[in-house]
Amino acid sequence: MRIDLExxxxxxxxxxxxxxxxxxxxxxxxxxxxxxxxxxxxxxDPGFAGSVRxxxxxxxxxxxxxxxxxxxxxxxxxxxxVRAVLARSFSRTYYRNAINNGLIPxxxxxxxxxxxxxxxxxxxxxxxxxxxxxxxxxxxxxxxxEIMLGILDAGGLIPYFRAHPDFRD
Numbered sequence: 001m002r003i004d005l006e007x008x009x010x011x012x013x014x015x016x017x018x019x020x021x022x023x024x025x026x027x028x029x030x031x032x033x034x035x036x037x038x039x040x041x042x043x044x045d046p047g048f049a050g051s052v053r054x055x056x057x058x059x060x061x062x063x064x065x066x067x068x069x070x071x072x073x074x075x076x077x078x079x080x081x082v083r084a085v086l087a088r089s090f091s092r093t094y095y096r097n098a099i100n101n102g103l104i105p106x107x108x109x110x111x112x113x114x115x116x117x118x119x120x121x122x123x124x125x126x127x128x129x130x131x132x133x134x135x136x137x138x139x140x141x142x143x144x145x146e147i148m149l150g151i152l153d154a155g156g157l158i159p160y161f162r163a164h165p166d167f168r169d
Contacts, residue, residue, distance in 0.1 A: 003153060009116060010115065012060040020043050026042075037076050049080065065085075066094070106130060108140070112132065113132055124149075127143045
């Protein structure tokens, strides 16, 4: 199994909470991720959502997705066209919600990545490699278990179960 991604780095800092990803007041209006994607990270940068392009990769420091366990903080990122988040570490609930919804969480050293760098991420059974094509750097990321790669390849947990109706733990 192999997943290849290419995109532009969109730099964030440490401790990006789920409420920074999408403000609580926005969730009172709707839970539609497509509508909410217009407000992605608005408390961090009011113009962020309008500048995101399909294929961009969010790049953060430690503890990405801390705070509440709401899935909409994952689905709004996907609705904005972002398929992967690279971070030094993730909150456990955000990490699992990402896998379950088909957003690719990549744990790696992000310190050498700058805003706008061209990135290529290759996920395989043997591991994850992130290439910074702008700075000619290569990072080896924490590998994902085969089952998680399968879930991501299927587009999330529900599509995975649909494709594997005989799945047993």
